Amino acid sequence: MNEILVLAEHRDGELRDITFEMLGKAASLAETGGTTVTALLLGAGVGEMADGLACYADEVLTVDHGNLANFNSAVYQPVVAEAVKSRGPAAVLVGSTAFGVDLAPSLAVELSAPLASDVIDIAVDGDAFSVTRQIYEGKIDAKVSFRDAPTVLITVRASAFPVELGTKGGSVSEFAATVPDEPAMRRFVEYVEAAVGDVDIAASEVIVAVGRGIKEEENMALVQELAELLGGVVGCSRPIVDAGWLPKDRQVGSSGKTVKPKLYVAVGISGQFQHISGMKAADTIVAINKDPKAPIFSAADYGIVGDLFKVVPALKEKIAEVRG
Amino acid sequence: MNIVVCVKQVPETAEAELKIASGGKGIVEEGLPLQINEPDNYALEEALLITEEHDGDVTVVTLGHDSSEEVLRMSMAKGAAEAVRVADPAFDGGDGLATAGALAAAVKDLDYDLVLTGCMASDDGNTQVGVALAELLGIPHATYVTQVDVGDGKVTVGRELEGGLIEKLEIGLPCVLGIQTGINEPRYASIMGIAKASKREIELKAAGDLGLDAGSVGEAGSGTVLDGLEFPPAGEGAEILDGTPPEASGKLADILKEKGFV
């Protein structure tokens, strides 16, 4: 089987975790498939990052060019396509991230390659890849394979695979590609930081997070009080921000903040993966939800299945009692 | 400023306990309410807001079975001027790229300056159709869009990256934007409004009308194959503290005290 090609993802001069997660999985797939792992790194001034990849891949290919300084799928796509056409990998792995989703589907069309998105597992049997992905908002797993194709394209969910220590000794070399100028029809303008509010939830040791289960803005006080009692701050899942009840900087999850507090209490949060990915590294995770099948319970250490409007007041009382 | 919005009808699954259908390749849809895919609803609203400000028409396009006409009627009740349904048994079982192919064949002949669609579908979780559609139409794209500002022959968009960072881009028209939830507050479509819209025509396009042959669309035209569905493994999961709310909370309070949080 031909090599497995992994597209490295970076921001602000640093490689993002997804890159190592994909390379780690690619290494184990390559071992089973009797092939090698190649990392493809596009950017401007990528020397240091390329060296950082060397222990994770058998080969590191770089395209170092000023036009690649900021991610613009219109510039990246032709370069990646050229690399794929030239190398003919059996599989191309791209992160299922804001970067990856803006690139993978159009790249797949350009290459006429099949595409499986946001996978949580990959297997290889002989020459054939198969993946597992989630549907119906995480309630069901789908097993997917590919029709005969020389190259398959797979986007990988962040944190689906672990980051492990790399033990390879890959060579780093430049891949000679034609790098187009940024087209007038798609220009990068700038990055804008999320507005910083008064509270940085990532700095707090205790976070009490609230989700759709709270039902109304009026009920948020309940969670605020619990947070105060525990000496923490209030965070939330996306729907609370969409509704305008809390500012964006309180959102925990893949499009919000990743937090690693000592204690994370999820109140009325179902636990869709976008949220879980932002908090699963917390030391102790407690979940309170009415639905016993809510995915949050598989991420939590302790859970109470019940109505939060009964549990949270009771919990406040019990904490006060236990405090003495 | 004419806008095409690609919408999808999906089952409402957030409240439901799902069952896998016999054969293991689908879920039991009976009893599940149907609704517009949430991100598509935001895309539709964005299109309506833009055409209200900049004059123009919104055309909604869907690939679906008969029941998906409900979503088209709801869109027209909200203000969409035209509706197209791409309908043909040949399209069944198509994966993301195959669906994009069918939609591209329908959209390419429409008069549009901008194409909007939800960045993701809540049923299959794919984040493919909008971006693939752009490539097939030969126009630029951006997805995970949370801000759109229409200028002269171009749009300035904000894409939401991890950590809340916004990537600002300037994209020439026409282009395809994949819209993220939360970008606006969708309006309501009244029952009477939807009833009025049921008198309006929905254009139907079969594979033949679009010059597509059956082998290149639907399941036959898909590069990925669905082998089966399963429930995710229960896994270790949480230690569930049971009892009445006071009992369970009491146990939790003790654990929190033990761990030094109280």
Add this chain to the structure above:
Amino acid sequence: MRVSMAEKYELMGCIQCGRCTAGCPVSLRTHLNVRRVVYDGMRGVGPKDAKALPSAWNCTTCSNCTERCPKGVKPMELVIGLRSAAIEKGRIEPTIRDALESTLKHGNPWGRGREKRTEWAEELGVPVAAEGEAIPLLFYVGCTPAYDPEAQSVATALVALFKAAGVEYSTLGTSESCCGNDIRRMGEEGLFEMLVDGNKEEFGGHEIGTIVTGSPHCMNTFKNEYGEMPSEVLHYSQLLASLIEEGKLTFKGKVEKKVTFHDACFLGKHNGIYDEPRTVLEAIPGVEFEEMDRSRERALCCEGGGGRMWVEAVEERGERLAETRVKDAVALGADYLVTACPFCLLTLQDAVKTSGNEGKIEIIDLAALAAMAL
């Protein structure tokens, strides 16, 4: 031919006497001026001009204005009409939108799945009618007693009371759908019509003798707005009162508390049901009952009706009416403030907290109180 607001709502009889606004409970604390709304309607100021529009959402549809009008004008209907105009444009508060969409999808405005409608009844052995089965007495639970954890006390209490009185009844289980009373009051006429048609079809599939409701809102719309109904429609207080008078419902226990009673608008003002709840209260052993000053026809609306459960008041000021009500009850020295409407129950419970009276008074539903004495 376009019908003017004046014609549609028969406004021309209005003499601008102002009795409507004088009796409007929310006029004290919001910008809703119902006399002005009628005036604009008479002058042909249409919905898109009517500055009344945002504050039209403050109306609780208590019907004081309509009761008090000496000329038979129905200002409340005009206010609902203004809401309808907003609904048709789709420009409504997201919470109202969500409640309406939920009712269409799930058959209830609370965003909960239909299969969860009977979760309150698990392990209580509540009978559910089979398809086509005749139902001499239908217990129509209602969306709020079915789904809201606090209001479920109404449903579970009634089940216990029916059992104690040996009353045979049945329910529609998960086939029960929203009655539409508050949907109509939010102005969604089309959705209301759809609910009426659906419910009449569901009822028609069972020969139903009497419908007894857990909420006065449901009773109100079935009785007054569903047109020809083959069945008698009662609120539970009426059924309990007859069971007590017939000696079928007796109380072995006591509730030794001082209580007062809040007359719900949809039970009292809209339907004249004042005596039956008092019959029930006075039959409960141990209860010391004292009336509040503003009772019966003069009862102070709690601001839970008219869709207010799903939308914040627009530009409100001062003390909420429910807080005033709670304070009145506390001043009376009552342990319990009793009500027979699930919206009043929830709204008054919130007011106990926001007025700082937690621990001083409890809000209890009439059926729950009676069940305590079984």
